[in-house]
Amino acid sequence: MQLIFTLQKAVVLSALALGSAATAAAQLVIPAQTPIEIRLTERVSTRLSKKGSVVHAIIAAPVLAGDGIVLPMGSKVEGRVVHVNSVRLGFTHETSSIGLDMERIILPDGTIVPLAARVAQIENSREVINKQGRIAGVRSTSTLSHKTSGAVGTLAFSNPIALIFTTASSASLLRFSDPEISLPANTELILLTTQPISIAHGTESAAPALAQDAESERALTGLIRRQPYRTVTDPKHTPSDLTNLMFIGDQSAILRAFQAAGWLQVDTLDATSAYRTVRAVSEVQAYRTAPMSTLLLEGQKPTLGLAKTLDTFSKRHHLRVFATQEEWQGQRVWLSSSTQDIGIGFSASQKNFIHQIDHNIDHERAKVVNDLMLTGCVTGLNLVARSWLPKDIKNGTGEEIVTDNRMAVVRLNDCEAPINVPAVDQTAAMPVHQNKLVQVTRQTTLTLRNTILRDNLAVSAYGGVRMALGLKHPKPPEQPLEVSSEINAHRYAIGKAEATADDKPELQKRDFVETAKAGTTADLALNPPKRLPPYSVEIGVHGGFAGYAGGNGGAIGYLLLPEDAVANPPYLLVLGNEHNNGFNLGGSVTLNSHQHLSHEFSFDYNRTGFMLGFADLNLLPGPDTDPTTQSDFAFEEATLSTTEVAYNLQYLPLRRESRWRPYVSAGPSLRLMHLTEAPITRASPWFKLGLSTVGAITAAYRFASIPPLEGGGIFQVGLQYGGGVKYRASRRILLRADYKETLSAQPDFWSKSKDDIFDAADLPGYGLTVIGPIMDGVMRQQRATMGISFVF
Structure with a gap:
């Protein structure tokens, strides 16, 4: 009996030993630093995700050990968000970041495998993995679009109208990059294991071989x-x-x-x-x-x-x-x-x-x-x-x-x-709905921060040197x-990859394109002439005539009444202006967003003649003008500079593929008029070293607050309308002829200076009454120009 019991015990121990050995043999180990590709199944973003939010993903590429599958694709992966920095309105952060900790893998059979890994790479993304192992977003103000907009903005040279045009046109051509991180479902991340992972057993292939024998x-x-x-x-x-x-x-x-x-x-x-x-x-x-x-x-x-x-x-x-x-x-x-x-x-x-x-x-x-x-x-x-x-x-x-x-x-x-x-709804590239007020506030805040921190000569020079070095020695x-x-x-x-004696490398098969014989009607039917492709953007320059029709100036009068009407005659001093013709130079950016409608932002610089006139009228019979007084108020012809920015909605009856495209247009405009010979007070030259946008705003304030005859300017809102024709000369060149007219109020050069032009104390014994200013109706400024545009 004792012998039987001993034999049974030996059999059981042997069986247990064999089972343990089999289990050990079946145990598979994934070493540290093994890449594991995962694919998100739900969106993760700095705008919506919170610290502690659960992250769901699947394994997108099988992990193999030899010829066997250790971690099959489709296995679930779960983790958590462990860090979130959102830009939001831009007051605290310029860039966003998010940290993920993937904690476990759930195999198809339900087995849970603990996972110790870090995010090492994000597939096909503008985001990068920083030194802390977090996904770091881009800085909106570091993009080429923002830098280009800034460079174009410097062309304004502290002219507020030019600044409006450069800002509006660059903003219409190039968007402000969203700094938030949004990783939709199907985003693929590469994890690197930080510790070995033990798996009880592997799985078999999911797909059979195509050729079976x-x-x-x-x-x-x-x-x-x-x-x-x-x-x-x-x-x-x-x-x-x-x-x-x-x-x-x-x-x-x-x-x-x-x-x-x-x-x-x-x-x-x-x-x-x-x-x-x-x-x-x-x-x-x-x-x-x-x-x-x-x-x-x-x-x-x-x-x-x-x-x-x-x-x-x-x-x-x-x-x-x-x-x-x-x-x-x-x-x-x-x-x-x-x-x-x-x-x-x-x-x-x-x-x-x-x-x-x-x-x-x-x-x-x-x-x-x-x-x-x-x-x-x-x-x-x-x-x-x-x-x-x-x-x-x-x-x-x-x-x-x-x-x-x-x-x-x-x-x-x-x-x-x-x-x-x-x-x-989880795979869209970005969230569909965004609050426009938040977007505008964020863009303004980030741009202001960038202006204060980086819009200066030292930082700009440093950035230029880095860019030059990067072009000369590009980082792989x-x-x-x-x-x-x-x-x-x-x-x-x-088969085998190595060539044998019978396997000589073949030359590429001849690449051929069949061509029909030219010069026949059948050939024209088979190969019709190529139509010029439609275009989306026009960037053009133009120049020509600038003049005026209707509303030709204004005047102001100073009535001098003597205290002794018997001894002294009354006088009427009249100052007036009239507009003369000149030239126009300008540029435009046109977005062809519709087959028959286009949006155009234009900038025009007009330089026209401007005559200031004086009349000294003696209201009693006798000489009209005292020669001494006339010499004191002598005026020469001056020039008037007008800068104008406008938005026009164009209607073009012919399609974008047509060579000839007539159009009509209308839209609002904003202009700044000032005398070129007046002592213009501009923004401080120190603004040329940095904060150029602030300099333009300062210049705008000075233009508006200083009298026009003393170097200030006149801002006017107007209605621009007109028409023209565009001719597609080639794939990239567009020729155009335009006629436009701006309807606005008559510029008032007198009101802010009326108390400074003449002082009653200069003529003792007289009382002064100011008449006017009186404007000569609505101003119609005309432009007839020719131009060339590059189309894309």
Whole structure:
């Protein structure tokens, strides 16, 4: 009996030992500093989130150990907001920041895995990770758009009307960048583990191999070998990107899968999208459907252009999808070239600014596969070696391409019910509704802070030196952290990357474009003349005639009545002015926001003749004018300077594609008139060293408070109306002829000076009565000009 009990105990202990050994063997450990890509499923923002708010995300790329999956994609990730700095009205902070602490992973089977990790990178974002590990936002007043607006504002030279024009025109062309951080659902963050993570067991692959046997592998390799592998630029046909993806499925299914993964179709490259691109770059704002340059594959343009970014144009995932005539097992075959833009830099060889790419394009290949697999729309995968491709390839801008030359093949189902798609209201790039009063107050506060802190000669010089050094020694863009992808698992590999004796590198297939024979009616029908593309913005200058019609000046009288009417005659002294013709110079910014309506901001400088006249009338019979008195009041012809800023709503009956576009316009205006020979009191010259905006405001106050005859000016509100015609001379040049008229009150040069012009004490024995001033009706100032505009 004792022997039986001993044997049973030995069996149990052996079983326990074997179980422990099996458990230890199944335990998987993710080492520290392992990248984990997560995707937010709900919005996080400095405007809405609070400290302690829960953060929800999913794993967007599987974490592999060897050929097995340790953390499957789609696993839930939870954390908290641990820090929030919001700019709000701009009184406390110029920039925003937010800190996230991701605490745990919930596997598909419900297992909770503690997570110790830090946010190391945010995908395709203008925000950066600061030294404290927080996501830091941009400073609105450091953007190129704000700096450009400031530089343009200095052209005002303390003229308040010019300042209004430069401010209004630059604000209409370039927006003030929102400094708040808004991370919508689908925002992708890269975490780096700070401690090892233990997982009880791994999981199996979610997608089967596309080619299941040796015969299918040979057929798939043959299919890929028949395809062109290199795109070329349009129209120079410079060899550019490699094809590195093949999709099998319907076009609509491909589009649905990418849209479910957060990708968008890009806009067509035209004047409107080019202008939006310039705005996005200078404002550091989102343009999620920004166009891509055109690449051709055997003369064919891409069927689809898709991109994925967050809130910047500088960084984005993007690809082009080309149709083929091939099928695989009854389904259509498509080719794609994909790269990730990681910054904007200056190319010495191109002599232009270009997108800098992640040179290892295999990272983007893996990213695309991960995104599609996360939607649940992938039914088969393979990674096929192309040993016949040449080595050491560069793209169209001369940048090196690093790749193993393999092509990822992805088969898709109809993707009618994709998974892991967040709610639409959580994926908008920015909150839809914002309080306009808060926006205006914040912009004013931040601009004032920047003016006080940085609008001075020392800081401007320092910033200029830094910019110059940055252009000479540019800082390389942040390289993306590499995350794993199931496509790199051995079970999906077909073929060997190394070339054999039979695998000689093939030359690029000839890229050709079929051209019809010119000179026939059929050719004109097939290839109609290109119409000029529509444009969105006009920036122009003009000059010409300036004159007046109706309302030609004003006058003031001084009636001198003698105390002794018998001994002394009464006198009437009359001072008057009249306006003469001159010239006009100006500029304009026009926004063509509608097919037939445009918004124009214009600035005009008119310099016209101005005559001051004097009459000394003796009211009794005798000589009209005392020669001595006349010499004391002698006047010469002066000149009148008028600066005017106006907003005009234009109506153009013809469409933007038309070469000839007549128009009529009307809108309010504000003008400043002053005598050029008068001793103008301007703002202190010290304002040229800094605080130029404050200097312009000071100048405006002085203009308004000092009498016009003593160096001050006259501000007037008017109504401007007119018309003209525009002629599209070329793609970028617009010629125009304009006639405009401004209706305003007659400028009063006399009221503020009437008590200083003549003093009754100068003529003893007389009493003084001031008559007027009397204005000669409403002023109509006319301009007939010719100009040239550059259109975008």
